[in-house]
Structure formats: structure tokens, C-alpha cells
Amino acid sequence: MIRLVALRLVFGLVTMWAASVLIFGGTELLPGDLATAILQNSATPENLAELRAHLGLDRPPLVRYGEWLTRAAHGDLGTSLSNDRDVVEEIAPRLRNTVFLAGFAALIAVPLAIGLGLLAAIWQASVFDRVINFVTLLTISVPEYLVGYLLVKYFAVRWDLFPALANVSPETDLGGRIYLTALPVVTLVLVVVAHMMRMTRASVLSIMASPYIEMAFLKGLSKPRVVVRHAFPNALAPIISVVALNLAYLVVGVVVVEQVFVYPGLGQLMVDAVSKHDLPVVQACGLIFAGAFIMLNMIADIMAILSNPRLRRPR
Amino acid sequence: MSEIEFLKNLHNAGRINRREFLGRAAAAGAGAAVLNTLVLGADAYAAETPRKGGLLRLGVGGGSTTDSLDPASWNDTVPTASGNAFYDPLIDVSPENKPLPGLAVSWEAKPGATEWVFNLRRGVTFHNGKTFSADDAIYSINMHRGKTKSGAAGSFSAITDVKKLSDTQIIITLKSADAEFPMVLTDYHCRMVPAGTTDFSKAIGTGCFTLESFDPGVRIKGRHFVNSWRTDRGFVDAFDMTVINDSSARMNALISGQVDIVNRVDPKIANLIKAKKNLELVQGRGGWHAVVSLMQDKGSMFENKDLRLAMKYGIDRTQVVKTLFGGFGTVGNDTPIPRSDPYYNPNIAQASFDADKAKFHLKKSGFAGGLTMQASEAAFNGAVDMATLMQASLTKVGLKIDVKKEPADGFWSNVWLKGACVTSYWAGRSTATQMLDVGYGPTAPWNESHYRNPKFGQLLDSARAELDEPKRKAILFEAQALMSDDVASLVPAFRDTVDAHNDKVGGHTPHALSDLDSSNITSKAWLKA
Numbered sequence: 001m002i003r004l005v006a007l008r009l010v011f012g013l014v015t016m017w018a019a020s021v022l023i024f025g026g027t028e029l030l031p032g033d034l035a036t037a038i039l040q041n042s043a044t045p046e047n048l049a050e051l052r053a054h055l056g057l058d059r060p061p062l063v064r065y066g067e068w069l070t071r072a073a074h075g076d077l078g079t080s081l082s083n084d085r086d087v088v089e090e091i092a093p094r095l096r097n098t099v100f101l102a103g104f105a106a107l108i109a110v111p112l113a114i115g116l117g118l119l120a121a122i123w124q125a126s127v128f129d130r131v132i133n134f135v136t137l138l139t140i141s142v143p144e145y146l147v148g149y150l151l152v153k154y155f156a157v158r159w160d161l162f163p164a165l166a167n168v169s170p171e172t173d174l175g176g177r178i179y180l181t182a183l184p185v186v187t188l189v190l191v192v193v194a195h196m197m198r199m200t201r202a203s204v205l206s207i208m209a210s211p212y213i214e215m216a217f218l219k220g221l222s223k224p225r226v227v228v229r230h231a232f233p234n235a236l237a238p239i240i241s242v243v244a245l246n247l248a249y250l251v252v253g254v255v256v257v258e259q260v261f262v263y264p265g266l267g268q269l270m271v272d273a274v275s276k277h278d279l280p281v282v283q284a285c286g287l288i289f290a291g292a293f294i295m296l297n298m299i300a301d302i303m304a305i306l307s308n309p310r311l312r313r314p315r
Numbered sequence: 316m317s318e319i320e321f322l323k324n325l326h327n328a329g330r331i332n333r334r335e336f337l338g339r340a341a342a343a344g345a346g347a348a349v350l351n352t353l354v355l356g357a358d359a360y361a362a363e364t365p366r367k368g369g370l371l372r373l374g375v376g377g378g379s380t381t382d383s384l385d386p387a388s389w390n391d392t393v394p395t396a397s398g399n400a401f402y403d404p405l406i407d408v409s410p411e412n413k414p415l416p417g418l419a420v421s422w423e424a425k426p427g428a429t430e431w432v433f434n435l436r437r438g439v440t441f442h443n444g445k446t447f448s449a450d451d452a453i454y455s456i457n458m459h460r461g462k463t464k465s466g467a468a469g470s471f472s473a474i475t476d477v478k479k480l481s482d483t484q485i486i487i488t489l490k491s492a493d494a495e496f497p498m499v500l501t502d503y504h505c506r507m508v509p510a511g512t513t514d515f516s517k518a519i520g521t522g523c524f525t526l527e528s529f530d531p532g533v534r535i536k537g538r539h540f541v542n543s544w545r546t547d548r549g550f551v552d553a554f555d556m557t558v559i560n561d562s563s564a565r566m567n568a569l570i571s572g573q574v575d576i577v578n579r580v581d582p583k584i585a586n587l588i589k590a591k592k593n594l595e596l597v598q599g600r601g602g603w604h605a606v607v608s609l610m611q612d613k614g615s616m617f618e619n620k621d622l623r624l625a626m627k628y629g630i631d632r633t634q635v636v637k638t639l640f641g642g643f644g645t646v647g648n649d650t651p652i653p654r655s656d657p658y659y660n661p662n663i664a665q666a667s668f669d670a671d672k673a674k675f676h677l678k679k680s681g682f683a684g685g686l687t688m689q690a691s692e693a694a695f696n697g698a699v700d701m702a703t704l705m706q707a708s709l710t711k712v713g714l715k716i717d718v719k720k721e722p723a724d725g726f727w728s729n730v731w732l733k734g735a736c737v738t739s740y741w742a743g744r745s746t747a748t749q750m751l752d753v754g755y756g757p758t759a760p761w762n763e764s765h766y767r768n769p770k771f772g773q774l775l776d777s778a779r780a781e782l783d784e785p786k787r788k789a790i791l792f793e794a795q796a797l798m799s800d801d802v803a804s805l806v807p808a809f810r811d812t813v814d815a816h817n818d819k820v821g822g823h824t825p826h827a828l829s830d831l832d833s834s835n836i837t838s839k840a841w842l843k844a
Contacts, residue, residue, distance in 0.1 A: 080381075090380070093530075149563065156571040164567040165374070165574070167557045169534055262559050262568070264533040272380040272532055281380075 001312050005302050012298040019290035020072070024065050026286075027279050072287060078280035080273075087284045091269065093170055095288065098265040101181055102250035105188040109250075110243055113193045117200025117239075122227050124205060133201075136194035148187045148260035155183060166261040184261045188254065192246045199242040203235040210234075237304040244300030251296075252289040363821055369842035371551040371820075374565045374574035375831070378558035380532030385515040386506040387458055387465035392578060393558050395503050395834035397535040400554065401442075402506035402520030405433065405452060406497050408745055408833060410826045412656060414497040418447060418507050418521065428492040428782055435483040439544040441509050442518075442525045449479040454510035456487070456500075467504035470749065492780035494787060498746040503834065523549025523838040532558050537837065550822070550841035569594065575820050576840065578830040580813040582641025588815050599812040599825035600655045602743015602750065604647055605635070605701060607688065607805040608763035610735040617735065617764075621680030623802035627666050629673035631708040635808045638704060639697045643813055647806035650795040651741055651750045654809075655827040658747035658788055660795040673712040685715035690738040693726035698738040701807070732763060739763055743828055747791050748778050755803050766803040819843055 052058050056067075071078065077087040116136075120129045139147065156164035162182045172180065207213065208231055216226045255267030266285060273281035305311045378393025386402060389395050406422070407415040419433040439447040456477050459465040473496075476488040489496060509519055518526040523545055524537030535556045543549050557574065559565040562581045568574045570591070580588055580596060588594050609617040609626070617623055632646040645654060648666055652659045690702035702718040709716050721730045730737055744750035753759055757772035774794040781787040812830035816823045822840045826833035832840075 149567075152567050152571075157567060160571065163573055164571040165557060165559070165564070167534060169528070169530065259561050260564055262557065262561065262564050264530070268532075269380055276379065276381045278381060 001305070004305055004311070008298055008301050008305075012294050015294050016291060019294065020069060020287060021065075023283055023286040023290065024061075024068060027283055028061055068283070072284075077284040077287075080278055080281050087280050090281065091266065091284055091288070094264060094266045094269045097168060097263065098251060098254070098267070100177065101184060101188070101254065101263065101265060102247065104178070104181060105185045105192070105250050106247055108185065109189045109192050109246070110196065112189065113196035114200050114239065114243075116193070117197040118204065118227060118232065120197070120201040121204040121208070121231075122224050129201075133198070136197055139190040140194035143256075144187055144191045145256050145260050147190055148183070148257055151183045151187060152260070164261070166263040168264065181261075181263070184254075184257050184263055187257055187260075188250060192250065196239070196242055196246055200235070200239050203238045204231050207231040207235045233307065236307040240303050240307065241297075241300045244296045248293045248296045251292045363843075365550045365822055365841040366844060367550050367552075367841070369551050371554040371576070371837065371840060371842060372574045373554065373556045373831075373836065374559040374568045374577045375556055376558075376560050376562065376565055376577075376579040378532050378560065382531040383515065384518045384526070384529060386504050386508070387463060387467070389504055390466060392830060392834065393532075393535070393556070395829075396578075396831050396836060397529075397537070397556050398506065398518075399503075399522065399834045400524040400537045400837040401518040401522040401526055402508065403522050404501060404503075404506055405435075405456075406500045407835075408498075408501045408826075408828055410824065410832075412745060412827045414501060418452070419500075422497055424494070424496070424782065428494050428496070428780060429489045431487045431489070431496050432480070433485050433487070435485070436544065437483055439521050440542050441521055442540060443509065445509050447507065447521055448482045449485050450510040451507060452485055453477045453479060454512070455507045456505065458508075459502075459504055465504050467502040469753070470499050470502060471505075473499065491776075493748075494779060494782045495746045495748055498749070501745050524554065527553070534558065545838070548835075548838040551837075554837045556837075569815055569817065572817065575842070576814065576816040576823060576831070576836060578812070578814045580815050582639075582643045582813065585641060585643060585813055585815075593818045594815055595818070597814040597816065597823050597825050598643065599814075599827065599830060600645070600653065600809075601812050601827050601829060602651070602653045602656065602741070602809070603812070603829075604651060604653070604741055604743075604806050604809045605639075605695065605698070606651075606739045606741060606754075606763065607702075607705070607807065608734075608737045608739055609802065609804060610763075610765050612765050615735060616682065616684075616686065619680045619682060620802070621676040622682045625673045625677035625680060625682075625712065625714060626709065626805060627673075627802045628669040628676065629709045629712040629714055630705045630805065630807055631668040632807045633667065634704055634708070635701055639701055640808065640810050643811040645809045645811075647808050649799045649802055649804065649806045651754055651806060652747050652791075652795055653743060653827070656747050658791045660792040662792065663796050663799050666799075668708060670712050673709075673714075677712060677714055682714075685717060686736060687717045687719050688736045688738070689719045689721050689730050689734040691721035691723055691726040691730065693721070693723035694731075694738045695740045698740075702738055705807075732761070737763070745828060748775065751775055751791070751794060751798075752779075755798060764804045766798070766801070768797065768801060768803075771797055771801075771803075816840075 056064060075088065077091070079085065080087055080090055116132055120132055123129050152164045155162045163180055164183070166180045166184050168177050168180050204227060208227070213226060213231055216230050254265065255271060257263070258265045258268045266288065270282060270285035273285065373396070375393050375396055377391040379391070382394045384398065384401070386398060389398055404417045405419045407417040409415045418436050418439060420436050422431060422433045424431050433452070435449060435452060436447070441447060456471070456474070459467040459471040460474055465471070473490050473493060474487055475490055478486050480486055487496070493499070507521060508515070512519065516529070518529070521544065523540055523543045525540045527536040527538045529535050536553065538553045539549060539551065557568070559568060559577070562579065565577045565579070566581070566584060566588070569577045585596060589596050609623055611617040611623070627649060636642065636644045636646055646665065646667070648663055650660070650663070688702045688705065690699045692698055699718070699720055706716045706718050731739055741750070741754055744753060752775055753761060755762055755766050755771065756775055757767045757769060771794055774790055774797070778787050778790040778794065781790060812825070814823065814830055819842050820840055821843050823836060824832055824839070
């Protein structure tokens with residue numbers, strides 16, 4: 001089993017490396033280079049050449065890629081071009097905010113989705129099953145900014161229960177943070193719950209047709225007990241990977257929600273950096289996003305292996 | 316906003332007196348009974364005295380994570396509106412675009428207007444305790460000269476030397492005469508910092524506020540500076556500015572009461588804001604205008620003046636103001652000088668859509684083909700719509716136009732100044748001479764239409780050197796008439812700035828230059844009890 005997990009880790013590292021090539025290659029392909037991005041319309045051939053030499057852009061891409069990768073591996077992501085701040089310093093508070101929002105949303109969404117999915121499986125084809133299926137489909141089909149605006153309209157503007165702006169700052173305490181991020185978190189929960197809930201329900205139900213489940217029923221066990229103790233553990237693998245996908249989405253895909261609630265997260269920073277051609281920041285954000293995605297998927301793979309005795313002890 | 320309400324705002328801001336207000340409001344159609352209540356309301360407002368204390372919360376659009384506290388780098392509303400809280404200019408601008416004493420108390424041109432002497436304010440201290448003196452002023456001006464990344468470098472290149480006469484007096488020498496040079500020093504980049512400053516992260520200035528925290532593109536906080544030299548500004552204890560670039564989010568923040576003041580109210584929803592009892596719009600008639608350049612080099616199609624005239628009369632300016640700006644603007648007359656400018660020439664006949672005239676000039680021009688208008692949202696929000704509107708009305712007079720939508724990325728480097736017919740914009744400049752020069756001067760690098768009329772250049776030169784105001788006015792009137800007649804560029808419309816605030820805020824008045832009282836809102840607004 002240790003071998004299997006180690007193999008997964010190696011795969012993860014290889015994917016990470018491939019992502020770094022894509023990110024570097026992608027920014028390399030953008031029209032213009034860092035020097036033209038900095039000088040913009042005040043560029044002359046002379047100061048352009050000087051700045052290129054200063055930034056080391058006159059050397060071949062492969063050499064620069066090697067340097068960038070070594071420095072990134074040592075935790076040095078360079079300095080932002082537009083305001084000369086250290087990229088790590090610039091990103092750290094934003095990353096903390098993003099992780100907080102994603103973590104808070106996941107803390108509510110994952111148990112909620114799995115619980116609802118199990119209940120829907122237990123009461124299959126009941127009114128509850130239908131209603132919960134319909135409602136979650138609805139929330140996933142409506143674009144998230146609309147969900148956000150609707151929440152703002154009622155909960156912030158009409159009833160004045162929660163703030164419309166989630167403008168947390170480093171000094172904000174935990175209580176303040178929870179209060180300020182209430183609406184964005186609810187928006188995110190509504191968007192991700194459907195996928196996980198439906199996968200839980202479907203994968204539990206597919207197990208329910210197995211002979212051993214029939215055996216459990218014949219022993220005289222109740223349906224809830226059969227679903228939770230007998231079917232669910234065997235249905236875990238697909239659920240774990242869907243949960244991982246949704247967690248990854250919560251980290252990398254929340255730009256729109258950040259925009260609607262003016263939440264200072266990583267997505268906002270990356271959009272700003274792209275529009276200003278601040279490539280070191282763009283590369284760093286890309287690397288972090290890729291890393292989060294790969295890591296979550298790797299954890300899902302490993303957990304799927306652990307949850308399945310057949311995979312745990314391969315013959 | 317109706318004409319009457321606009322006048323009310325002017326009155327509140329002290330820009331027109333009660334007699335003028337009554338006269339103009341009556342002319343705008345207000346009955347006697349209405350006038351009475353108007354005056355009572357307006358007077359009650361104007362008579363209010365500022366109250367000290369409180370936390371002013373602002374939601375401001377126009378910021379980015381790349382903002383910094385270095386005045387030379389400022390390029391949008393958030394850096395200027397926050398920066399003006401920390402730094403002071405040598406010379407300030409009044410709401411009517413006139414120079415006001417800032418850290419310079421008085422100034423005087425030597426005969427010929429190439430040398431200017433400025434007397435500096437005494438007893439002003441920086442946030443770090445240092446006393447403001449001539450050395451600081453010279454250092455701060457030189458920040459924008461020579462090798463610099465400053466946005467003011469263009470206009471400051473007119474300065475050849477800055478010298479200290481005494482601790483409170485400096486002399487500035489210019490390349491050529493400029494009767495309005497003090498207005499050059501009002502440039503929003505030119506702010507006074509202690510001599511030798513290279514690290515701007517502490518925002519050490521002489522402004523009404525000291526920096527509490529700065530999170531670029533997210534949030535800026537300031538606290539009242541106890542040793543501020545100003546007694547007429549700086550009322551609130553602290554301000555908290557949140558950067559909100561998303562228009563809906565900004566309005567939500569205002570309506571739900573999380574911020575007291577916002578800028579850039581979307582014209583589409585301005586009337587909804589106005590309908591709310593506790594909210595008020597502040598509309599500034601400024602110099603921001605839309606432009607369509609018509610590149611008129613030798614041998615190009617727009618060298619043909621009749622083709623330019625066909626376009627002048629073939630576009631529907633009223634429609635642009637109504638559709639694009641929701642009525643929050645005024646029609647342009649192919650000059651970049653707004654009605655709010657003291658040098659605006661009101662005697663030029665206003666061009667409007669006239670199918671017969673347009674057809675006549677099109678026929679006379681002999682131009683039979685079609686032409687392409689390059690439009691991009693990078694120019695301004697709605698530029699593509701504007702091009703489409705023009706296309707529709709020009710088709711009516713028989714001029715075929717293709718609208719080519721250009722991507723926002725790279726627009727300023729690849730399309731602007733290069734295409735023959737391109738949408739663009741100019742933010743207002745502090746003086747008419749500056750505006751005419753930067754966009755249409757015969758040698759100006761940003762002369763989008765390559766308008767090279769030597770007569771126009773001569774008029775600009777003589778206006779700059781003319782110290783006598785009535786004479787200068789006459790020259791600038793002539794220059795505007797000339798360029799409008801020549802159709803140097805199409806200037807279809809001027810857009811108003813629209814801010815909004817809730818009923819807790821006092822002292823929030825319009826400014827002819829830009830929104831949020833020309834970015835001075837933090838020090839000029841106060842909070843009611």
C-alpha cells in the first residue's frame with residue numbers, strides 16, 4: 001500500500017512539473033514581453049534593450065525556465081513588476097482569504113451534501129427525494145453571480161441581516177470573518193452541493209442492487225442501517241473524487257463570487273495581474289491553483305485507495 | 316438630473332449666488348412656488364456647518380492591486396482619492412477650475428511669463444514631524460522631470476529649472492512663456508513629499524490624514540493628522556476606503572449602508588438611486604469627452620474636409636448622450652472644451668444631426684466608398700455602442716461605415732494613434748490651453764487626428780504667452796471656432812461624473828475636473844450627527 005501511495009505522490013509531482021511548463025510556456029506566448037509590459041508607450045529601442053538585459057530576458061527561454069523553476073521550488077516567486085512588492089508577500093494574505101472562504105464553504109457543503117444524498121437514497125423516489133433533487137439542480141443551474149445578487153438583494157438590502165461587502169482585513173477576528181463572509185459562503189454552498197449530493201445518492205443506489213445488500217435486508221436490518229453501514233462505505237470512492245473536484249473548484253473557481261462580494265481573494269489578484277501584464281504574479285497564481293488542484297486530486301486518489309480493502313491489499 | 320437640481324447643486328457648492336440661482340432656475344422653468352421651496356431647501360443645505368468626528372466609509376471604483384502610494388504612479392480614482400488624503404499639492408484647483416493656494420500661498424509671473432515665483436506656506440509639518448520648506452517643494456517638483464516614470468512628465472518638460480530663493484520661496488523657469496503655468500502645478504501627480512523620499516510606503520505628506528493601512532486594490536485606511544495645517548478641511552476622525560470596481564457591488568454597498576459615499580454611478584441605475592429617500596446623487600459637469608479621431612494626413616481620405624463635415628452633420632449627438640450616458644452628459648461640438656470651462660466658447664453654432672447638410676457635403680466630397688471605424692471598450696465603456704449608433708445614423712445619409720470591434724488588450728499600443736478612424740476619449744485637463752495643446756497641438760505626440768493646422772498652433776502659442784485674461788480668452792475662442800469648423804476630430808459628447816452618498820454625509824459637492832470632488836472627498840466631506 002505504501003508503494004501505491006508513493007506512486008501517487010510521484011504522479012502528482014510529475015503533473016505539477018507539467019503544469020509549470022504549461023504556465024511558463026503560456027506566459028511566454030503572450031504578445032509582448034515583460035519589458036514592453038513595463039515600459040508600455042514610453043518604450044524606445046534603447047531602454048527596451050536595457051530593461052530586457054536587466055530582467056534577463058535576453059537569454060534563451062529554457063535557461064530562464066530552469067531558473068524560474070529552481071527559485072519557485074525554493075519558495076521565491078520573484079517580485080511584482082507593477083509595485084515592486086515581493087510576490088510571496090503579496091499573495092500570502094490573499095491565499096489565506098481564499099483558503100478561509102473555501103474551507104468555510106466546504107465545512108458546510110460537504111456534510112450537507114453527503115447527508116442529503118444519503119437521505120435521498122434512503123427515501124428513494126419519495127417526495128423528499130424529488131424535492132431535494134429539483135432544488136439542488138436549480139441552484140447549480142443558476143449562474144453563481146445571480147445567486148449572489150439575489151442573496152444580496154434580500155439578505156443585505158431588504159432585510160439588512162448580512163453585509164453586502166465581504167471586505168475582510170487581516171485584523172478581522174474569526175467572528176467578524178464568519179459574519180462578513182456569510183453570503184459568499186452560502187452562494188458557494190448552493191453552487192457545489194448539487195454535484196456532491198447527486199453523486200452520493202447515485203453511487204449509494206448503484207450499490208444497493210448488489211447481492212450482499214439483499215442479504216443484509218434478508219437478515220432483517222433496517223434501510224437506514226443498510227444504507228449507512230453497508231452500502232455507503234463501498235460507494236465512497238466516486239464520492240471522494242467528486243468531493244475533491246468540488247473542493248478544488250472552491251479554491252480556484254470563485255473569481256466571480258469574489259467580484260460580486262468584493263472579497264480580497266486570490267482570483268481577484270490574478271485577474272488584476274493579468275490585466276496589468278504583471279507576469280510574475282500571474283505565474284505564481286497559476287502555480288498555486290495548479291498545485292491546489294493536483295494536491296486535492298492526489299489526496300482523493302489516496303483516500304479512495306484507503307477506503308477500499310481490495311485496493312489496499314492488491315494481490 | 317434636471318437642470319434645476321443641477322443649479323441647486325451649484326448653489327450648494329457656492330459656485331453661483333442666490334440671485335443667479337433664482338434667475339437660472341426660473342429660466343429653466345421653475346414656477347414661483349417651486350422656487351421658494353427650492354431656495355429654502357438649498358439655503359438650509361448651504362448653511363450647514365461642517366461637523367467634526369466620525370468614520371467616513373467610501374466605496375470607490377477605479378483601483379487595482381498594482382496601485383502604490385508614490386504620487387508619480389497614480390493613474391486612477393482610488394490612488395488619487397486616497398493619496399490626496401495624505402499629500403497636499405502646491406496649488407489646488409477650485410471646483411470651477413481656477414488655481415487655489417495649497418502649500419504655495421501666492422505666486423507671481425515675472426514679465427514675459429517664463430519665470431514664476433512661488434511663496435510657500437510657513438509652519439506646515441509633515442506627518443514625520445519635519446517642517447515643509449523650499450527644498451521639499453523642489454524635490455517634489457523634480458520627481459516629475461527628466462528621467463521619470465511620472466504621468467506628469469509631459470507637462471513638466473516645459474520646466475527648465477527650479478531654484479530656491481529662500482526657505483519659503485522658489486523660482487521656476489520655463490522653456491517658453493505660459494500665462495497659466497500655476498495650473499500645470501495642479502497636476503494630480505504633483506504632490507509635496509519630504510526631500511529625498513524614495514520609499515513612499517508610509518505616505519509621509521502634509522495632508523489631513525496619516526496612513527493607517529494600505530492594501531492595494533483592496534482597502535486603504537487613514538486617521539486624522541493632529542498637526543494638520545488646514546482648518547478648512549479634514550473633518551472626520553478617520554476614513555476607510557474599500558476598492559469596489561464592480562458597479563453592482565458598489566451600489567449594493569451604498570444601498571445596504573455599508574459605505575457612505577460611492578463614485579461612478581451607472582447612468583442606467585442613477586434614477587433608481589435618486590428615487591431612494593436617503594440617497595443623493597452628486598453630478599459634476601466636467602471635461603471627460605468621447606472622441607472619434609479622423610486621421611487627416613496628406614493623401615488620406617479624411618484630408619477631404621467635406622468628408623469630415625459629412626460626418627460632423629451625419630452623427631446624432633443627442634442620441635449618444637441619451638442612450639450611452641442615460642442623459643448624464645451634454646452634446647459636444649467638436650472641441651474638447653466643456654461648458655464648465657471658463658474659456659468655453661458659447662458662440663459656435665451647435666452641430667446636430669442634419670441629413671441634408673450631411674448629404675450635401677458627402678456629395679461634394681466625391682467620396683463613394685465605405686470606411687471602417689475601429690471601436691474598443693478599452694477606450695471607454697460603451698465605445699462600441701457609440702460606434703454602432705453612429706453607423707446607423709451615417710447610413711441614413713448614405714455613408715457606409717463598418718464598425719470593427721478591437722480587443723481591449725493592446726488597443727492603446729496597436730490601434731490608437733495608428734488607425735484612421737478610432738474611438739477614444741480624453742479626461743478633462745485643468746486648463747483649456749493644456750487640453751487644446753495635448754490633443755491637437757501641431758507637434759503634440761498624442762494628436763490623434765494628426766490635425767496640423769499652423770494657424771491653430773500660432774493661436775495656442777500666443778494664448779500661452781498672453782497674461783491679459785480677456786485677450787487670452789478671445790484667442791482661445793478663435794482657436795475653438797477654428798478647430799470646430801475644421802472638424803479636427805469628432806467630439807460627440809461630454810459625460811458627467813456621477814457620485815452618490817447617503818443622508819449622513821455633508822460637504823460632498825461636484826467638481827469640474829473629476830469625480831469625488833476631484834478626489835478631495837476625504838478631507839472635504841463631513842458626517843452629520
